[in-house]
Amino acid sequence: MRIVIAGGGILGTLHAREAIARGHEVVHLEREPEARGASVRNFGLVWVSGRAQGPELAAALRARELWERIGREVPGTGFRACGSLTVLRTAAELAVAEEFAAREDAAERSTRLLDATEAQAVNPALRGDFAGALWCERDAAVEPRVTLPAVRASLSATGRYTWLPGREVREVREVAGPSLRDDHGAVHYGDAVFLCTGAQLGGLTRILDPEPPVRRVRLQMMQTEPLDEQLTTAIADADSLRYYPAYRGPALDALTSGQPQPPVAAEHAMQLLMVQRADGSLTIGDTHAYEEPFPFDVTEEPYGHLRQVIEGILGRPLPPVRRRWAGIYAQCTEPDLLVHRREVAEGTWLVTGPGGRGMTLSPALAEQTADLAGL
Template identity: 40%
Template sequence: MRVVIIGGGVPAAVHAWTAVRRGHTVTQLDDGAPIAGSGALRAGSVAAADLARAAHALWLWRELGGRVPGVGFRLSGSITVARTPAELAVAEAAAGAADAAEREFTLLEPERARALEPALRGPLLAGLHCGADAVLTPQQAVPALRAHLSGTGRYTARGALARALTETPDGVLIRADDGSALAADIALLCPSPGRDALARELTGAGPVPRVRAQRLRTGPLERRPDAILADGDQFRHRPGYPREPVARLTAEQAQTAAAAEFGMHVLAVPRLDGGLTLGATGEPAPFPAELAEPAAEHLLAVAGELLDTELTVRGRWAEVATAVESEPWRAPSGRILVLGSAGPDATLLAPAAAEAAADDLGL
């Protein structure tokens, strides 16, 4: 079948990959929005209801990464560093929970944590290791996927924005902002935050809550970690940790002013260029126009303490994500599917979402 995919970024590229792998011809319309994401695939700290889906998505990422090495997929694991007694209590509870094996949680004493990740040089009481977590570099993964798909002869990418979709007796007619029109059997919309006007027009849905993440890119490090590193504030922001010790952590241990104001936890994600992507903030809309200097200073200070090194900034950006998940919408004819949001784990869950969408559309 002729499939048109509308949207960019990692999820849209993975949907294109899935459709081409199933034997269909794909045209992708992408308006060239910046490719976002830290590249951290945190399968081990999702909500309990999402564990099976996350594990399946990670298995699909491993298969995809094996076929397209340029996406930069690495099963890196992660270490969340506990530096206070309250953080240690959460780490101990997580490692002792009934689902710890499923999440691949292991509590490491400081010496074991540093042996596993020699770049981890700062003070710590323990490290919660998660073997289920992985990494890719979104800005590299999308071009690599597109180049691979182009080599199949059944994929074309066009720099255009879809303005209207009309169902016809034979399928769907897509009109683009460059004046062109495309005929397809199936149209799949992958709306991104702030670029969802067409999706809302089709579905009648209102805008979804959004958050803004500020990120930094460092220069190459002499001792770059291979694992994802996180500070103890991650326990406050990911749903996969036991509730009672997290509640005690929140009540007993105040965050720094910047971390509290911008909804922050520090995440250091290794990049293939030898540096790190640092994040993340979770500012709710409306966002101020300027990027917050205290947030950047907090990211650099905490990451520098974890690694016992001074970090240099080579790039800085902000990206907007949906704060919650939403269900996909399908036209009664079954020819148009508007994807819902996968929330903060959109990149991790992209292969599983693409598989489910292809099954739903009969691809």
Template identity: 65%
Template sequence: MRVLIVGGGVLGTMHAWQALSRGHDVIQLEREPEARGASVRNFGLVWVSGRSEGAELATALRARELWERLGAEVPALGFRPAGSLTVLRTDAELAVAEAFAASAAAAQRGTTLLDPEQARLRNPALRGDFLAALWCDKDGAVEPRTAQPALRQHLQATGRYTWLPGREVRELTADGVRDDHGQRHEADLVLLCIGAQLGGLAREVAGELPLRRVRLQMMQTEPLGADFPTAVADADSLRYYPAYAGPALDALRANQPQAAVAAEHAMQLLVVQRRDGGLTIGDTHGYEEPFPFDTEEAPYEYLREVTESLLGQALPPIRRRWAGVYAQSRTGEIVHRARLTDRAWVIAGPGGRGMTCSPAIAETTALEAGL
């Protein structure tokens, strides 16, 4: 078959990989010269630990397997089985972690509860004070700014993959698409991986999608000057991820309110080290549109303070700050996937799990579309 993919983000690129691996020819169109959305504006985390039971966890675990396989085939993806530490600093946070660690859910995720000394064996950079940490050995990381170009280069080596950036699709035709250069591209199957672009062509061919857009803020430091081998989260992630729900979390919410700035911006701390030694730190969640066009400093200052308290030292200077927008399903689906015509599908809205789950989402699309 000839498969045409609209969208150059991580979801579209993983669909290209799945189609090629099944023996098909692929054309991938992207409206920008490079993917510029959430696919490159994230942590690059393959985050299994907090996923909800059932389909979401199964998808994340399958995606983790696929990321590792891809990382072996394409070392430039920068995949590493880093694991993660969720650091606990109060008795109420520790109670949530203890309840989770004693459950069957923890074993599914390779999660155990460590004391501070054990946690520092995993990540010696954590020199600040804390009571304990949840260790998840299923979590991993890739390099988000370079992973997709590296994967595309790998795909191009097959001789059956064509990358066409700077092409905005204007029309879904009976036998493919027409782009804004007036060129028609014929295909047996069209996969619209539209990212956060919910208007325009997407609305025209798919209607009002059951998705919402979410805005985030993040930053990256200069090199730390030390190894930071695991990803790190603070206990606000217990409030954010569904795996930790239960009476202990209810008690935490009732008796230990979030810091005001963290609550205002729906924040959790996530930290991961980049290949150059810098730390990517975030993030915030904004749900009300229109989104502001500028970034706010208060969340950055809060993230800096919490990170420095865990490191027991000052952070290096901040190299860059940025905001991004991604689409998220409103229905609780892992992703919105719908057949539009006999030969066209739309796949969008994985939310903050897009980088984590995209290989498995693409695999499921391939099965459902008969690739």
């Protein structure tokens, strides 16, 4: 079969990989010279931690398995099974972790509660003041700025993959089968078409699907100069307990009612996530903004809060900040859906809205789409 894909982000790229893996030919369009959205403005985390029991956790575990396979086949992704530590400081935070670690699915997630000494043995860089940590061995990381080109290079080597950057889709057609017309006037015919539009919900996407159950979310992040020691795991703070659905329960209710977030963290719906890049630098975030129009500039207060939290965990100053940026991703608002996936024309599928789970879940989501489309 010939598959046409629009959208060069992680979701579109892994849909292309899945199609190639099933023996098909792929034509892959991207409106920019290179993907510039959430797919390259993220942590690169393959994050099993905190995923809701049921389809979300099942997809995360399947995606983790697929990412490990991708890492073996495409070393340029920088895949590493680093695990994560969610650092806990107060009795209320420990209570949430204890409740979570006692659940039956904790073993499925490879998650257990460590005291401070055990956590420091897993990650010796943590020399600050804390009471314990949730250790999730299933979490992993890739390098977001280089993963997409590395995967595309592996697809090109098959001889069945064509990459067409700088091509914006202007029309979906159903003449002689599903096809796309781009802004160069070229028509790309296929047996199936996948539109992986990311946070671009206007224009043609709105024409095809006027009221999708999807919202846009803005976040701020930063990257430091290299740290002079290895950070052996990804790091989260206890604000992640408030953000991820798996931690919900009586202990979390007690935490949120009795231990409010610091004002800056509450205002910007913050949690700390931190992962060390291949060059030793640290990617750090993040914030969440849900009301549009989003600001066009970044705000300094969240960065100051993150610095304070991290330095308390590490017990040392952060390296100088090298970069600051904002990003926007699309998030499906249907609570039971991992992604908004709809056949908007015969043989043409719109796939968008994985939210902050995009880097984690994309291999599994692509697999599901391929099955639904009969690939």
